[in-house]
Amino acid sequence: MSEVILETKKLVAGFGDLDAVKGIDLRFEKNSVTAIIGPSGCGKSTYIRCLNRLHEEVPGAYSSGEVLLNGENIQGLRVDPVAIRRRIGMVFQKPNPFPSLSIFDNVCVGLKLSGVRKSSVLKEVVETSLRAAALWDEVKDKLDAPGVSLSGGQQQRLCIARTLAVEPTVLLMDEPTSALDPISTAKIEELVTDLKKRVTIVIVTHNMQQAARISDRTAFFLLGDLIEFDDTSRLFTAPKQEQTERYITGRFG
Amino acid sequence: MERHFDIELRSLKNELIKMAGFVEQSVAYAVEAIRAQDPNIAQTKFKQIFEVERKVNQAHKDVDDACVKLLALQQPLAADLRLIVAIIKMNSDLERMGDQAVNIAHNSERFLKLEPKQTMEDLVVMGDEVRTMVRGALDCFINRDGEMARKILALDDSIDEARNRIFSEMKTYLKTHPENIEHGFNVIFIARNLERIGDHATNIAEDVVFAITGEDIRHGGSKGV
Ligand SMILES: Nc1ncnc2c1ncn2[C@@H]1O[C@H](COP(=O)(O)OP(=O)(O)OP(=O)(O)O)[C@@H](O)[C@H]1O
Numbered sequence: 252m253s254e255v256i257l258e259t260k261k262l263v264a265g266f267g268d269l270d271a272v273k274g275i276d277l278r279f280e281k282n283s284v285t286a287i288i289g290p291s292g293c294g295k296s297t298y299i300r301c302l303n304r305l306h307e308e309v310p311g312a313y314s315s316g317e318v319l320l321n322g323e324n325i326q327g328l329r330v331d332p333v334a335i336r337r338r339i340g341m342v343f344q345k346p347n348p349f350p351s352l353s354i355f356d357n358v359c360v361g362l363k364l365s366g367v368r369k370s371s372v373l374k375e376v377v378e379t380s381l382r383a384a385a386l387w388d389e390v391k392d393k394l395d396a397p398g399v400s401l402s403g404g405q406q407q408r409l410c411i412a413r414t415l416a417v418e419p420t421v422l423l424m425d426e427p428t429s430a431l432d433p434i435s436t437a438k439i440e441e442l443v444t445d446l447k448k449r450v451t452i453v454i455v456t457h458n459m460q461q462a463a464r465i466s467d468r469t470a471f472f473l474l475g476d477l478i479e480f481d482d483t484s485r486l487f488t489a490p491k492q493e494q495t496e497r498y499i500t501g502r503f504g
Numbered sequence: 505m506e507r508h509f510d511i512e513l514r515s516l517k518n519e520l521i522k523m524a525g526f527v528e529q530s531v532a533y534a535v536e537a538i539r540a541q542d543p544n545i546a547q548t549k550f551k552q553i554f555e556v557e558r559k560v561n562q563a564h565k566d567v568d569d570a571c572v573k574l575l576a577l578q579q580p581l582a583a584d585l586r587l588i589v590a591i592i593k594m595n596s597d598l599e600r601m602g603d604q605a606v607n608i609a610h611n612s613e614r615f616l617k618l619e620p621k622q623t624m625e626d627l628v629v630m631g632d633e634v635r636t637m638v639r640g641a642l643d644c645f646i647n648r649d650g651e652m653a654r655k656i657l658a659l660d661d662s663i664d665e666a667r668n669r670i671f672s673e674m675k676t677y678l679k680t681h682p683e684n685i686e687h688g689f690n691v692i693f694i695a696r697n698l699e700r701i702g703d704h705a706t707n708i709a710e711d712v713v714f715a716i717t718g719e720d721i722r723h724g725g726s727k728g729v
């Protein structure tokens with residue numbers, strides 16, 4: 252097995268008195284793509300939002316257990332969540348470019364906030380990130396246009412470029428293509444496969460074929476529990492658990 | 505919860521069973537032709553085999569079309585996917601079994617025309633074993649019985665032995681009756697045709713196990729998907 256870069260141990264998380272995630276142990280290998288699947292409300296979003304400490308921003312939210320990035324626990328007061336979110340970036344279901352910012356500024360806003368001013372550096376990072384997000388050719392002549400003037404699929408790739416600009420180690424994606432048409436979806440899927448050379452990716456998806464196409468490993472969640480975690484090729488052809496079988500073949504309910 | 509897809513899978517399964525029924529019939533005719541020893545009876549069986557052959561060819565295409573359609577439109581996973589993949593493979597094994605039945609028809613037609621007349625008792629025994637194996641493999645598929653499928657596989661050894669016995673008896677016989685070399689060839693060809701049918705039945709039994717458990721037991725097995 253190759254190097255484990257991110258890991259959760261007995262991770263419990265919830266809201267008020269609801270346990271949405273009930274003690275999940277999972278390991279993510281470096282430069283791999285892991286898909287998380289499971290029915291609505293099973294705790295997928297809650298789980299990945301714990302990985303970069305976004306979960307704690309929700310009023311009434313709590314969590315326990317460990318999240319280890321390169322073996323180091325990133326939970327707790329002594330770790331700065333903002334620094335963590337730079338190392339573990341996130342892309343959401345709905346593209347969320349900053350409405351008042353240009354394409355250029357959307358990509359480099361993170362760097363600017365961390366004090367980088369030199370325009371040659373910013374230009375280079377913007378170009379590299381947009382290229383990595385497979386958006387450069389489409390926007391290189393209109394970098395000053397507002398980010399929100401792009402199509403939904405382009406906006407999503409813009410958000411990916413923005414996340415990549417700060418060179419994260421891990422990229423979390425929560426249903427990143429659920430609002431996109433098939434062509435934009437295919438572009439993001441291609442991108443995921445390219446990006447795993449530089450980052451480790453965890454992607455939540457409701458699309459079984461998408462999970463099958465792009466991930467190396469797949470985790471199946473049900474009611475806050477991890478039911479099965481295996482190589483994607485194995486899980487989608489011969490799952491070990493009856494519940495997984497029923498879910499992926501659409502026999503649930 | 506029954507899915508609409510379950511209905512389509514059931515109808516696909518039935519199409520394959522229909523195909524299997526034709527092929528089984530064809531193998532049965534072939535064995536009866538060997539048993540008959542009478543050129544007239546054999547002639548009727550040959551005609552029947554050729555008639556069934558046309559139905560086999562049509563069913564072969566129908567099953568493949570249905571599989572491709574389900575793969576494209578339903579994008580099946582897990583047990584659904586394994587079932588369709590197994591059906592595609594079984595379909596092609598069945599088609600080849602049908603071809604072997606046709607070959608048996610040709611070979612025994614030639615044999616029965618030869619003088620002096622000879623019997624084919626060993627081939628009759630072997631033919632019955634092959635029929636049993638084919639029936640068994642198809643029953644496993646119909647009943648989704650992986651345990652029985654594993655048992656059916658053992659029958660192939662006995663069929664191989666029968667073929668070896670026929671080969672070596674023929675060798676001995678031809679040493680003393682070299683003038684009957686043509687008889688000898690035909691017997692050997694038919695034994696070979698029957699053995700191939702057994703091999704295809706083996707494949708079908710292995711595909712049944714794969715469809716049910718995901719385990720790949722071919723070539724000594726172990727590593728599954
Ligand atoms: N802000 C919140 N306050 C209270 N409960 C919440 C909150 N967010 C989620 N929950 C609850 O936590 C559980 C897990 O929700 P979560 O969003 O993690 O599910 P999910 O697997 O991502 O679902 P989906 O596939 O619909 O996105 C659900 O029961 C949900 O109602």
Ligand SMILES: [Mg+2]
Nearest residue numbers: 295296297425
């Ligand atoms: Mg969610």
